[in-house]
Amino acid sequence: MVKDNSPKKIQGTIIETLPNLLFKVKLEDGREILAHLAGKLRIHRIRVITGDLVTVELSPQEDRGRITYRG
C-alpha cells in the first residue's frame, strides 16, 4: 500500500497572535497548536488577527502547522 505523505490540511481559528508571525490556532477538532504564516502570505503582507478563520497544513508530528489561507 502506498504511503501518503501529503500534508494534512485542516481549518482552524486564530486564538492568539504571538511575536514573529507565530499564532496559536484552535483547530476544528479542538486541538490547539502553534502555527506560523506561510511564505506567500508573508510576501503579500496578509494580515491575520485573532478570530480569523484559517487553513493550516500540519507537520507530520501534528503539533505545529503553517497557515496557508485566510478565508
Add this chain to the structure above:
Amino acid sequence: MKISKLSAMRQGGAILSRIFKEAKALAAPGLSLLDIEHFFDGEIEKSGAKSSFKTVRNYPFSTCINLNEGIVHGLPNQTKLKKGDFISLDAGLIWQDYHVDMSYSWYLGPPLDPKFIKAGKEALQKAIAQAHPGNHVGHLSQAIEETISSAGYRPSLHLTGHAIGHSLHEHPFLPCILKEKISQTPLFREGDTLAVEVIYTKSRQDGLVQAPDGWTLSTPDAKISGLFEQTIYLHAKQAEILTPFLW
C-alpha cells in the same frame, strides 16, 4: 519455529505473487471490485497468511483497487469492471510476522496505451537497479523521476514507497520525486527490505482529490494513473525481488 527475515519474506512474496497472478487472471468485464477483494481475502486466509492492509488504521480491506483516474487507496466497491478499464491492484500479506507488498497495473482487454505501462515498468526496473547498499534513497527517486518525466508523464509528488518489515509502512520513505540533494537522503544498508513504488499519472497537476469514502485518492482532472510496486531485499551488491510476479 522462527525463520530469518529473508526466508520469511521470500516465502511470503511467493505466496503473494501466486495469489496476485490468479487475481489478475480472474479480473474480467462484469466482475465487481468487491469480488476480487473477496477472492484475495479468501486466498490469503487459505494460505495461512494474514491480511497486511487491515493493519492500517481503519482500513477494512485486504486490497486497494484503483480504476482509471484512481491513483491509490481505492476501496473495493460494487463497481463492475468493463472492457478498456485501467486497473491498478495493490495488495499485501503478513507471513511469519513480516509484511510483503506489491502492485501492478494493466488494461482490461487489449492495452490502449502500451507506452504508459512500459514507462512505469521501466521506471520500477531502473529504481530497483539503483537500490543497493552505498546508494542513497535519492538515487532511486531520481531514476523514477527521470524515466517517468522523459516519457511525458508525471510522478506523484506526495505519495511514496516505503521500507517494509514488521509493519507495513516503515522509514525511510521512498519518494518518486527528488526534492533535496541526493547526499541528504538516507543511505541504503544491507538487509533493508523496501517496497519500491512507482506512482505516476497522465495528469498535468500535482493535486490529489479525496473521494467521500475518505480513502480513494484520484487525479484532479480525471486522467488515468498507474502504479507498479515490488518488495525487494538488499544484499551486499544488489537487490533481490521478493515478489517475482511477471518479471
